[in-house]
Amino acid sequence: MTFVRSLLGGVGRIKVAARHGAVAFTEPQAAHSLLPTQACRRWQTTSSVDYDNADPVDVKRLRMLRNIGISAHIDSGKTTCTERILYYTGRIKEIHDVRGRDGVGAKMDSMDLEREKGITIQSAATYASWGDYNVNIIDTPGHVDFTIEVERALRVLDGAVMILCSVSGVQSQTITVDRQMRRYNVPRISFINKMDRAGANPFRIVDQLRNKLKLTAAAIQIPIGAEDQFRGVVDLVKWKAYYNEGESGEELAERDIPEDLMPLATEKRHELIEQLANVDDEIADIYLMEEVPTAEQFMTAIRRATIDLKFTPVLMGSAFKNTAVQPLLNAVVDYLPDPTEVVNTALDIKDNEKPVDLSPFSANPFVGLAFKLEEGRYGQLTYMRIYQGSLKKGSFITNVKTGKKIKVPRLVRMHAADMEDVDELGAGEIGAMFGVDCASGDTFTDGSLQYSLSSMFVPEPVISLSLVPKGKETPNFSKALNRFQKEDPTFRVHVDSESKETIISGMGELHLQIYVERMKREYNVECLTGKPQVAFRETITQAAKFNYTHKKQSGGAGQFGRVMGYLEPMDKDEETGKDIAFDNRVVGGNIPTNYIPACEKGFNDALDKGPLIGHPVNGIRMVLEDGAAHAVDSSELAFRIATKNAFHDAFAKAKPTILEPIMNVSISAPIEFQGSVIGGLNKRKGTVVDTDVQEDYFNVIADVPLNDMFGYSTELRSATQGKGEFSMEYKEHLPVQTFVQEQLIQEYKKKEAEKKKA
Numbered sequence: 171m172t173f174v175r176s177l178l179g180g181v182g183r184i185k186v187a188a189r190h191g192a193v194a195f196t197e198p199q200a201a202h203s204l205l206p207t208q209a210c211r212r213w214q215t216t217s218s219v220d221y222d223n224a225d226p227v228d229v230k231r232l233r234m235l236r237n238i239g240i241s242a243h244i245d246s247g248k249t250t251c252t253e254r255i256l257y258y259t260g261r262i263k264e265i266h267d268v269r270g271r272d273g274v275g276a277k278m279d280s281m282d283l284e285r286e287k288g289i290t291i292q293s294a295a296t297y298a299s300w301g302d303y304n305v306n307i308i309d310t311p312g313h314v315d316f317t318i319e320v321e322r323a324l325r326v327l328d329g330a331v332m333i334l335c336s337v338s339g340v341q342s343q344t345i346t347v348d349r350q351m352r353r354y355n356v357p358r359i360s361f362i363n364k365m366d367r368a369g370a371n372p373f374r375i376v377d378q379l380r381n382k383l384k385l386t387a388a389a390i391q392i393p394i395g396a397e398d399q400f401r402g403v404v405d406l407v408k409w410k411a412y413y414n415e416g417e418s419g420e421e422l423a424e425r426d427i428p429e430d431l432m433p434l435a436t437e438k439r440h441e442l443i444e445q446l447a448n449v450d451d452e453i454a455d456i457y458l459m460e461e462v463p464t465a466e467q468f469m470t471a472i473r474r475a476t477i478d479l480k481f482t483p484v485l486m487g488s489a490f491k492n493t494a495v496q497p498l499l500n501a502v503v504d505y506l507p508d509p510t511e512v513v514n515t516a517l518d519i520k521d522n523e524k525p526v527d528l529s530p531f532s533a534n535p536f537v538g539l540a541f542k543l544e545e546g547r548y549g550q551l552t553y554m555r556i557y558q559g560s561l562k563k564g565s566f567i568t569n570v571k572t573g574k575k576i577k578v579p580r581l582v583r584m585h586a587a588d589m590e591d592v593d594e595l596g597a598g599e600i601g602a603m604f605g606v607d608c609a610s611g612d613t614f615t616d617g618s619l620q621y622s623l624s625s626m627f628v629p630e631p632v633i634s635l636s637l638v639p640k641g642k643e644t645p646n647f648s649k650a651l652n653r654f655q656k657e658d659p660t661f662r663v664h665v666d667s668e669s670k671e672t673i674i675s676g677m678g679e680l681h682l683q684i685y686v687e688r689m690k691r692e693y694n695v696e697c698l699t700g701k702p703q704v705a706f707r708e709t710i711t712q713a714a715k716f717n718y719t720h721k722k723q724s725g726g727a728g729q730f731g732r733v734m735g736y737l738e739p740m741d742k743d744e745e746t747g748k749d750i751a752f753d754n755r756v757v758g759g760n761i762p763t764n765y766i767p768a769c770e771k772g773f774n775d776a777l778d779k780g781p782l783i784g785h786p787v788n789g790i791r792m793v794l795e796d797g798a799a800h801a802v803d804s805s806e807l808a809f810r811i812a813t814k815n816a817f818h819d820a821f822a823k824a825k826p827t828i829l830e831p832i833m834n835v836s837i838s839a840p841i842e843f844q845g846s847v848i849g850g851l852n853k854r855k856g857t858v859v860d861t862d863v864q865e866d867y868f869n870v871i872a873d874v875p876l877n878d879m880f881g882y883s884t885e886l887r888s889a890t891q892g893k894g895e896f897s898m899e900y901k902e903h904l905p906v907q908t909f910v911q912e913q914l915i916q917e918y919k920k921k922e923a924e925k926k927k928a
């Protein structure tokens with residue numbers, strides 16, 4: 171039997187030098203890592219797969235395999251749910267709850283910090299057997315600061331379970347997860363958890379899936395009993411009632427539908443048929459004839475529509491109360507695709523990067539994607555999804571990007587923090603190799619193919635902190651930073667060229683705090699941190715010309731370089747994710763070609779520290795059209811300086827502006843505090859996008875500049891007597907208001923002047 175499991179990783183930066191506790195890094199391999207992946211896979215129902223020419227044993231193995239992710243808003247119960255799945259599938263012998271209530275903690279939250287804080291930080295992966303099926307599960311973190319973990323998981327998975335809370339429903343992070351699932355074309359089933367909670371209302375959540383996420387969704391179950399009387403579910407497809415029995419709900423009893431539930435079951439089955447008829451022709455015909463589909467017709471239609479990304483079946487249960495988790499597992503195998511139902515496309519580098527469909531069988535030449543790197547106790551672990559062919563211990567594979575051939579020294583499958591050695595992993599599977607040096611996102615083949623699988627979407631960091639190790643200098647400081655960067659592409663490190671301070675940046679305060687804490691716990695390096703700073707950016711809003719001559723003739727060899735051209739705003743390129751370009755259009759040799767790279771260097775020098783407030787410059791194209799050189803005095807340095815200064819001149823004329831990260835903030839609190847919460851948001855320059863009221867609680871979603879969110883948790887706590895909750899996620903960078911721009915510039919000038927004095 172073959173299994174799979176695991177998670178993924180980041181495009182690392184490579185360390186170049188470490189001195190005085192500061193670390194310098196080369197640029198990340200960003201262009202490759204930013205390719206959007208929409209184009210790289212699509213879904214198919216089984217008809218176009220060439221099963222006839224494949225090994226029947228391999229086909230059977232693949233048909234019995236599911237690679238799934240579990241994603242949701244924070245605290246919806248993903249970890250609890252995964253724990254129950256592991257228990258019912260026999261992977262673990264006992265149930266332990268999150269937050270270490272019983273001193274053990276859930277199996278999937280294996281880092282100490284995770285257990286203490288009761289949140290999932292690194293996605294843990296595991297596999298389980300359900301009947302004749304092998305299911306590989308990735309438990310992804312819910313907090314927005316760890317979005318990259320979710321992105322990585324979705325890239326290599328074939329299907330997902332989206333968990334929602336039966337009371338809170340669609341929350342801000344659910345919207346993020348929805349966006350990610352769409353980006354990576356992941357078919358999903360939805361699971362409404364916490365059905366035991368007071369106020370649980372699954373049908374209101376189904377409405378939210380339709381209205382807020384615009385999904386064609388329908389419940390395929392109804393609950394038996396409500397809140398603390400919740401005891402099981404009626405399956406509208408199989409037309410049977412299911413109850414969990416036994417101490418931990420390990421027995422699933424099938425009975426007839428109770429009489430009193432018949433009217434609701436009939437109504438909801440009708441709704442299911444109606445929704446399916448909208449997306450599936452076969453059900454549409456049955457619906458028009460006013461008939462009821464058979465269980466088999468229902469199941470094939472739900473499977474077809476789910477895999478085609480047209481429909482999400484909605485299930486419900488209570489992981490914590492051990493109710494209706496087994497039907498969820500049944501739905502995973504019944505409705506989510508196996509690896510042969512996914513068409514993954516690679517680019518053939520030998521053939522002008524022509525897209526080629528990969529064939530998911532083990533007999534084909536090997537193609538795999540290294541999607542996560544993890545530095546563990548026993549060395550570097552590289553997680554790999556095998557797209558075609560098989561990966562064998564001791565075999566040689568080639569890194570397509572570097573051309574380096576390596577031997578697979580050791581191959582394992584992961585079970586949270588534990589591992590199990592294996593000799594071979596077949597097509598469609600996920601596993602990990604030891605001791606292989608590569609970057610996350612690298613494609614490996616057997617050497618006969620030069621295929622490249624496009625890589626993962628990496629969001630921009632929004633917040634940064636300066637970091638100084640306390641006490642004596644230690645190489646562990648740079649070692650830790652280097653490792654974190656290799657693991658997590660949203661965690662960046664750079665050294666401020668003037669202050670020589672090490673600056674870390676990432677997706678939120680919690681994200682950075684966790685790394686500072688891990689430095690202390692795992693590397694014994696305590697650090698002092700500066701105040702969190704918003705990751706502003708600088709850009710221009712109109713084109714402006716430059717014509718700049720750099721000239722110096724004070725004794726010795728002179729310096730001469732003249733550059734002419736213009737700057738213009740540049741939108742992000744959809745294909746490459748790049749929004750910065752240097753375009754050389756000099757003809758006739760007015761600037762000799764050997765000086766052009768120096769000009770480009772000058773342009774890059776100018777981007778690091780914007781002229782307005784010293785933040786990075788984005789969204790700009792520099793077009794070099796003409797210039798002049800001197801036979802004796804021109805040099806690379808002269809052209810580099812000329813271009814940097816020309817950039818500054820033109821930047822000032824191009825209506826420059828500061829961009830700030832805008833956060834999508836979701837707040838919920840008791841209804842009596844609605845006025846003060848909305849008032850608080852207004853004061854923080856928030857724009858309310860949506861509000862809704864459920865029972866005695868209200869939810870509000872607003873866009874607020876990150877710069878105005880500092881201290882918000884304290885404010886919310888005091889405004890709601892500690893009863894309000896909020897979460898936020900990065901939405902976009904937008905121009906700051908004019909007066910804010912003025913303020914920021916003045917502050918920056920003052921700081922610079924103070925630095926000079928000192």
Ligand SMILES: Nc1nc2c(ncn2[C@@H]2O[C@H](COP(=O)(O)OP(=O)(O)OP(=O)(O)O)[C@@H](O)[C@H]2O)c(=O)[nH]1
Nearest residue numbers: 244245246247248249250289290312364488489490
């Ligand atoms: N009432 C109730 N509580 C639940 C249920 N499932 C989980 N919980 C509780 O909800 C809290 C969060 O559960 P987790 O399983 O950690 O949620 P998560 O989604 O993995 O959380 P993150 O990893 O932090 O995003 C814990 O206190 C659980 O005990 C449920 O079915 N009913």
